[in-house]
Amino acid sequence: MSFSDALLAIMASEPRHGYDLKRLYDERFAGSRPLAYGQVYAALARLQRDGMVQIVKVAQEAGPERTVYAITGAGRTALQDWLGKTESPGPYPADELVRKTLSALYLGADAAGFLDRQRTAHLTLMHDLLQLQAETAETGARIALDHVIYHLDADLRWLETASQRLTESGSTP
Known part of the structure; x- marks a missing residue:
């Protein structure tokens, strides 16, 4: 929505x-x-x-x-x-990740739990894409996979940073 x-x-x-x-x-x-x-x-x-x-x-x-x-x-x-619910890890879920994390934080819901579940979903997709990339010989397909993998990597770095900020702040807005 x-x-x-x-x-x-x-x-x-x-x-x-x-x-x-x-x-x-x-x-x-x-x-x-x-x-x-x-x-x-x-x-x-x-x-x-x-x-x-x-x-x-x-x-x-x-x-x-x-x-x-x-x-x-x-x-x-x-x-x-x-x-x-976790977000589908893939191209450009970042806005929804931020909205959901901050909404959970402001509501006093389990923002840290959401971040952990989301990290798991991202890591699962990252693993699958890296395996697919290793099996793919076609250059164009590898370039397209690079794009998705790099975006997932950026999301994973953001998820880790957000988790650290929640821990440091005691999970208050």
Whole structure:
């Protein structure tokens, strides 16, 4: 579900309106491209349609009308499912790895356990790709495998660094 899961994680602590969700998302995931307001409201509409969030209040203070959304029981279940699954190691899972790790950290969930499981998934794929590369004679195929292997290696270095930071900080945001 991509960044929608991260929005659910942000709403897990308290109901929020779209502007607040965008601001917190951009703060928490500073290395990612900032969300556009349209993305946030489109995601909220899908989440509401799917029963993951509900409108709890429409407030108009000094500025424009603000619709406040809260995560539902189904949303909490979906969030826990998302946090419990590793990402498919492969080309470019990094954004989802970061979103999932930070969401687990901010929720007080087992971010270290997720990182360990993800590292295992990455190492398994790395082993398989290195074996395939050793058996492949065609230059183009070897070059393509190099690309995937180097990205996995970078992810593995990031996973190790993130685990170390959690250990050093005592797993607090």
